[in-house]
Amino acid sequence: xxNDEVRSVCEPPQDQTADISLQTDRDASESAVEIKPNKxxxxxxxxxxxxxLMVVLATLVGLYFGGRPNIPGPTRTYRTYTLNKMxxxxxxxxxxxxxxxxxxxxxxxxxxLYEDYGFAGYNCSQELFVPWExxxxxxxxxEEQKPKVIALxxxxxxxxxxxxxxxxxxxxxxxxxxPFRETHNYWRDGFKRSERxxxxxxxxxxxxxxxxxxxxxxxxxxxxxxxxxxAEYLRKFAELCAARDIKLAxxxxxxxxxxxxxxYNCIKxxxxxxxxxxxxxxxxxxxxxxxxxxxNKSRVSIDWAHDTRDGGDHLNYYGxxxxxxxxxxxxxxxxxxxxxxxxxxxxxxxxDLEKYxxxxxxxxxxxRDER
Amino acid sequence: MNSSMAYLAGAIALAFILYYSFPLKIRWxxxxxxxxxxxxxxxxxxxxxxxxxAIGVYFSARAIHKRNNSIEEPxxxxxxxxxxxxxxxxxxxxxxxxxxxxxxxxxxxxGGSVCSLLNLMGANIEFRALKLILPLGIxxxxxxxxxxxxxxxxxxxxxxxxxxxILLFLTYFNTVMEGPILRxxxxxxxxxxxxxxYKGICHGFQRILWGLFKKLIIADxxxxxxxxxxxxxxxxxxxxxxxxxxxYTLQLYTDFSGFMDISLGASEIFGIKLPENxxxxxxxxxxxxxxxxxxxxxxxxxxxxxxxxxALSPGMMKFGKKIKKKHKNHFTKILPTGIALLAVWVxxxxxxxxxxxxxxxxxxxxxxxxxxxxxxxxxxxxYKKMKLDSNCIGLRIMRHVRTLLIxxxxxxxxxxxxxxxxxxxxxxxxxxxxxxxxxxxxDWKEMIVLAVAVVVLIAVGFIKEKKxxxxxxxxxxxxxxxxxxxxxxxxxxxxxxxxxSLYTSVPFMYGNF
Numbered sequence: 001x002x003n004d005e006v007r008s009v010c011e012p013p014q015d016q017t018a019d020i021s022l023q024t025d026r027d028a029s030e031s032a033v034e035i036k037p038n039k040x041x042x043x044x045x046x047x048x049x050x051x052x053l054m055v056v057l058a059t060l061v062g063l064y065f066g067g068r069p070n071i072p073g074p075t076r077t078y079r080t081y082t083l084n085k086m087x088x089x090x091x092x093x094x095x096x097x098x099x100x101x102x103x104x105x106x107x108x109x110x111x112x113l114y115e116d117y118g119f120a121g122y123n124c125s126q127e128l129f130v131p132w133e134x135x136x137x138x139x140x141x142x143e144e145q146k147p148k149v150i151a152l153x154x155x156x157x158x159x160x161x162x163x164x165x166x167x168x169x170x171x172x173x174x175x176x177x178x179p180f181r182e183t184h185n186y187w188r189d190g191f192k193r194s195e196r197x198x199x200x201x202x203x204x205x206x207x208x209x210x211x212x213x214x215x216x217x218x219x220x221x222x223x224x225x226x227x228x229x230x231a232e233y234l235r236k237f238a239e240l241c242a243a244r245d246i247k248l249a250x251x252x253x254x255x256x257x258x259x260x261x262x263x264y265n266c267i268k269x270x271x272x273x274x275x276x277x278x279x280x281x282x283x284x285x286x287x288x289x290x291x292x293x294x295x296n297k298s299r300v301s302i303d304w305a306h307d308t309r310d311g312g313d314h315l316n317y318y319g320x321x322x323x324x325x326x327x328x329x330x331x332x333x334x335x336x337x338x339x340x341x342x343x344x345x346x347x348x349x350x351x352d353l354e355k356y357x358x359x360x361x362x363x364x365x366x367x368r369d370e371r
Numbered sequence: 372m373n374s375s376m377a378y379l380a381g382a383i384a385l386a387f388i389l390y391y392s393f394p395l396k397i398r399w400x401x402x403x404x405x406x407x408x409x410x411x412x413x414x415x416x417x418x419x420x421x422x423x424x425a426i427g428v429y430f431s432a433r434a435i436h437k438r439n440n441s442i443e444e445p446x447x448x449x450x451x452x453x454x455x456x457x458x459x460x461x462x463x464x465x466x467x468x469x470x471x472x473x474x475x476x477x478x479x480x481x482g483g484s485v486c487s488l489l490n491l492m493g494a495n496i497e498f499r500a501l502k503l504i505l506p507l508g509i510x511x512x513x514x515x516x517x518x519x520x521x522x523x524x525x526x527x528x529x530x531x532x533x534x535x536x537i538l539l540f541l542t543y544f545n546t547v548m549e550g551p552i553l554r555x556x557x558x559x560x561x562x563x564x565x566x567x568x569y570k571g572i573c574h575g576f577q578r579i580l581w582g583l584f585k586k587l588i589i590a591d592x593x594x595x596x597x598x599x600x601x602x603x604x605x606x607x608x609x610x611x612x613x614x615x616x617x618x619y620t621l622q623l624y625t626d627f628s629g630f631m632d633i634s635l636g637a638s639e640i641f642g643i644k645l646p647e648n649x650x651x652x653x654x655x656x657x658x659x660x661x662x663x664x665x666x667x668x669x670x671x672x673x674x675x676x677x678x679x680x681x682a683l684s685p686g687m688m689k690f691g692k693k694i695k696k697k698h699k700n701h702f703t704k705i706l707p708t709g710i711a712l713l714a715v716w717v718x719x720x721x722x723x724x725x726x727x728x729x730x731x732x733x734x735x736x737x738x739x740x741x742x743x744x745x746x747x748x749x750x751x752x753x754y755k756k757m758k759l760d761s762n763c764i765g766l767r768i769m770r771h772v773r774t775l776l777i778x779x780x781x782x783x784x785x786x787x788x789x790x791x792x793x794x795x796x797x798x799x800x801x802x803x804x805x806x807x808x809x810x811x812x813x814d815w816k817e818m819i820v821l822a823v824a825v826v827v828l829i830a831v832g833f834i835k836e837k838k839x840x841x842x843x844x845x846x847x848x849x850x851x852x853x854x855x856x857x858x859x860x861x862x863x864x865x866x867x868x869x870x871x872s873l874y875t876s877v878p879f880m881y882g883n884f
Binding site: 045052055056059060063180181184185187188 | 861871
């Protein structure tokens with residue numbers, strides 16, 4: 001077989017041959033021949049670069065401030081688009097805030113509580129929310145809303161992984177340096193204030209990923225010792241609510257992976273000391289004190305083979321329905337939250353409920369996940 | 372922006388500072404420092420694998436060269452002896468490197484496949500899969516290392532004396548993740564000291580911006596739909612499948628070529644010229660031409676080191692001559708080429724990874740290209756009979772359309788989660804889809820942005836195909852206009868890039884290969 005024949009089958013493109021030969025032919029002497037720019041040239045070059053960077057910076061600042069008035073809510077802390085929609089709610093319309101990390105937007109459905117009890121509530125929650133972030137977000141939202149109750153999910157006070165904290169600090173820093181990460185896609189709303197979230201920051205997860213292994217918990221009388229920073233923010237929440245005449249209600253959503261008796265004991269001690277109500281959905285009826293027994297007697301019978309979307313960490317829609325029902329009953333009994341169902345001013349919540357219902361129908365029966 | 376992108380950005384920035392603060396002669400050392408740090412950061416102790424490869428090929432190449440020049444006037448016998456010894460060295464080194472790659476990449480696949488086969492035949496063997504982590508860019512640097520060794524063996528150039536230059540050649544931070552697969556003689560600019568060149572730096576940043584446009588605005592946006600369908604490919608049909616086929620190819624192209632733009636642009640900042648990996652692949656008129664425009668450096672590598680090695684091997688030459696003597700027809704004429712092509716396409720498929728998708732993908736192109744070669748005389752006769760000019764516009768358009776179909780089908784086989792899914796998607800293309808395509812992750816707003824970006828991409832493709840020097844055109848504009856273009860480009864990427872919490876950050880796709 002002739003070599004030419006072989007070569008003709010897989011001939012390199014002409015351009016590429018040119019490219020490669022260009023590189024091979026270019027020898028060291030070529031760069032040495034390059035003319036060394038003179039001092040004036042260098043100065044011009046420097047000023048040009050500096051000038052260009054200033055123009056870019058000015059454009060970025062312009063873009064940021066140009067879009068800023070349309071961004072619901074301040075962006076100095078790490079929040080996502082969905083949570084920011086909380087700031088699009090009518091002023092002073094929210095009566096209860098459900099504050100916490102991802103457990104809350106997976107496990108509490110404010111629209112179910114609106115339907116059953118007429119609570120006008122919102123999930124002030126975010127993935128990997130650590131106490132200082134949820135505290136700052138709560139402070140921000142209190143500028144616009146005057147809730148009667150803050151229902152605080154307490155699992156966030158037990159994040160003891162340094163990685164989570166570093167991650168959260170890193171994200172905050174990155175967002176300070178590059179605020180566009182969370183704001184650039186506001187073009188999607190035509191640069192207007194974003195639409196209200198009819199699910200009130202609840203995520204409908206249809207996925208079932210069963211927990212494998214034991215669901216037994218080891219009983220202990222010992223108390224978990226909160227880290228200094230975490231304890232400080234728990235105290236700050238209590239002080240903030242006391243100062244603004246808001247009832248602070250503590251609760252712990254069902255959590256197989258992270259909950260333990262020492263954590264329950266820790267929050268229970270804090271609640272007792274500060275005269276706060278605490279509803280732990282994990283503790284067994286036998287262990288709960290007499291006062292708590294009413295609330296822990298199989299009220300939240302989570303089936304960890306069905307009600308979780310990730311093998312025992314977060315609840316899915318089915319688990320969320322159970323925990324939401326229990327939370328609703330507890331809040332109804334312990335807190336004085338107005339029923340807004342017949343309120344004319346809340347007619348938009350009726351429409352939100354319809355949209356919410358149809359999305360649940362589609363996602364649960366159509367079995368499609370979001371996020 | 373994902374973590375590997377952030378690390379790369381950091382590496383480029385650090386290299387920029389170090390490179391231009393080092394003395395001219397040793398500026399490549401700055402690149403080496405950054406490359407090693409970059410590798411160690413992303414792949415930690417797995418750097419040892421890259422180091423082993425570098426040491427292996429460095430000493431082998433030196434040994435081969437030394438032996439070649441050991442006798443001043445060698446007799447025929449000496450030549451034979453040297454050739455045999457060198458062959459042993461090269462085979463051992465290549466097997467060693469391919470062995471590492473094969474073990475880390477294909478152990479689970481091959482072991483699992485063999486076990487399933489044996490179990491089918493009645494054996495009862497339980498295969499234990501190992502948790503193997505791949506060192507960064509192993510598929511890319513292994514090919515570069517083998518290429519270097521073979522070239523030295525073929526006496527194309529003398530081996531490098533400085534080990535650290537070999538280490539840089541293999542682990543250069545701009546190419547280690549996804550290529551382009553370098554050839555040592557094509558990487559000479561890597562080791563030269565370049566003075567800061569205003570034009571080169573400007574062009575470099577321009578190209579990085581263009582790469583980010585492709586990656587962030589097109590590829591990661593297209594992924595919104597791909598992600599939805601990949602989760603359950605068998606629930607879709609019709610328009611949803613069509614969109615999947617179009618957008619997956621688009622995503623793969625813009626993701627991979629976008630990274631190439633970033634990589635080549637970042638190198639341009641240091642005055643380094645790397646080989647191009649893409650040249651408007653969708654303008655190809657045949658499958659063969661497509662591969663001269665798509666992942667060019669892989670195609671060139673396979674041609675140089677697999678195709679020629681097989682086609683020009685003494686055994687194959689002998690076989691070719693023998694078979695031609697016996698039956699002189701078109702088939703026997705092209706059969707040896709076909710065998711070499713089969714080797715190329717099997718290697719191409721296998722190189723991409725341990726999945727049946729990739730192997731079928733390679734064979735798919737083999738069948739098309741070899742089939743085309745077989746049919747060539749038939750078509751020539753047909754054109755003659757029909758008195759058709761084979762270059763007429765109708766046929767040219769038909770060829771383009773045919774090639775595009777081949778490409779889209781090929782990339783669907785390549786990209787679907789499993790081979791079954793790929794055929795399911797292709798098979799359900801004409802079954803009507805009753806859902807809304809706007810509910811597949813790309814709503815109409817995202818669709819519009821994507822469509823506009825694709826129009827820009829195609830327009831730029833046309834301009835490049837016509838060999839119009841856009842960048843020189845921008846250079847010749849007055850300063851305010853020039854800056855306006857740059858600033859607008861930056862603003863567009865920032866505003867319309869698919870990053871942040873509404874989108875999924877997708878690592879560069881070829882980083883997995």
